[in-house]
Amino acid sequence: MKKLTLCALLCAALLSSGCAADLKNFQDLNRSLTALANGSQSTPMFSQNLMSPNVINSFSTKLAPATNDQVINANWEALIPLASKVIGLAACGVGPFPQNGAQDEIEAWKSLGRWIDPDEKNPLTYGTFPLAIWHTQYHPKSSCMSILRTDRWAKPSRNTLTFRVQFVSDSSDETVYINYLFKAMYDNAWIFTRAYM
Numbered sequence: 001m002k003k004l005t006l007c008a009l010l011c012a013a014l015l016s017s018g019c020a021a022d023l024k025n026f027q028d029l030n031r032s033l034t035a036l037a038n039g040s041q042s043t044p045m046f047s048q049n050l051m052s053p054n055v056i057n058s059f060s061t062k063l064a065p066a067t068n069d070q071v072i073n074a075n076w077e078a079l080i081p082l083a084s085k086v087i088g089l090a091a092c093g094v095g096p097f098p099q100n101g102a103q104d105e106i107e108a109w110k111s112l113g114r115w116i117d118p119d120e121k122n123p124l125t126y127g128t129f130p131l132a133i134w135h136t137q138y139h140p141k142s143s144c145m146s147i148l149r150t151d152r153w154a155k156p157s158r159n160t161l162t163f164r165v166q167f168v169s170d171s172s173d174e175t176v177y178i179n180y181l182f183k184a185m186y187d188n189a190w191i192f193t194r195a196y197m
Contacts, residue, residue, distance in 0.1 A: 048092040049144045054170055055091065058146035063087060065153045065163070072153055075161050079182055079190045082115055086192050090178055091167055092144035093131045117183060117193045130197050132167040132176040139169035146170055152179070159184040160193070 051059070063084065065072050076083075093108050108129040132145045139145065148168040155161055160183045167176045181193040 048089065049094060049142060051088070051092060051144050052170075055144045055146045058148075059084065059088070059091075062147040062149060063165070064150070066150070067153050069153070072155060072161065075155070075184070078184075078188070079161060082190050082192065083180070083182065085115065086112065086180065086195070087147070087165055090130060090132050090165070090195065091147070092133075094133060094141055095131065112192060115192045117191050130176075130178050130195050132178060135176045135197070136169055136172065136174040138172035139174055140171055143171065145176070148175060156181075 065076050067073070089108060089112070095108060108131055112129065133139060133141055136145075145167040146169075148166045150163050150165050152162070152164040154163070160181060162179065162181045164177055164179045167178065168174070176197075178195055178197055180195050182190050183193045184190050
């Protein structure tokens with residue numbers, strides 16, 4: 001009986017000390033992973049911050065290859081609309097779960113839906129979709145991150161293009177690096193394959 005009482009007091013202390021929020025976040029994450037494992041793709045409303053003029057300017061000027069490689073430049077022209085959506089999500093995505101970046105990154109992957117490689121639809125294959133905001137400590141979660149530079153442009157194969165984006169917080173000067181891989185399908189339509197840090 002003493003053990004049961006002690007256990008009940010310990011649980012009450014943990015729940016009242018702020019662990020209840022962590023437990024709820026863990027339960028939300030567990031529910032999402034279970035839904036994914038069962039093949040469900042229902043996604044809560046995924047939210048993004050609005051881009052400020054400074055962020056829009058950084059996207060239009062910095063999101064382009066700095067190389068004179070004609071093959072990369074030709075592929076980039078066809079890829080711009082999709083890459084802008086994907087990288088915009090990484091720069092501005094907040095997600096439906098405040099204070100739970102890991103869950104939001106799973107939801108971000110699912111929100112990309114029709115632009116994801118059909119062979120890689122399961123986010124458990126490559127983890128999650130990195131949202132730059134959640135990899136900073138001081139950046140306000142209510143604003144987008146800008147692009148400081150892009151680099152490491154390469155074509156690992158004839159139908160793929162990879163590059164790295166360095167995001168920067170206009171508020172805290174924190175930076176986050178995320179690598180992207182896109183693939184051209186047999187009909188020359190570009191799809192998003194993966195993002196990794």
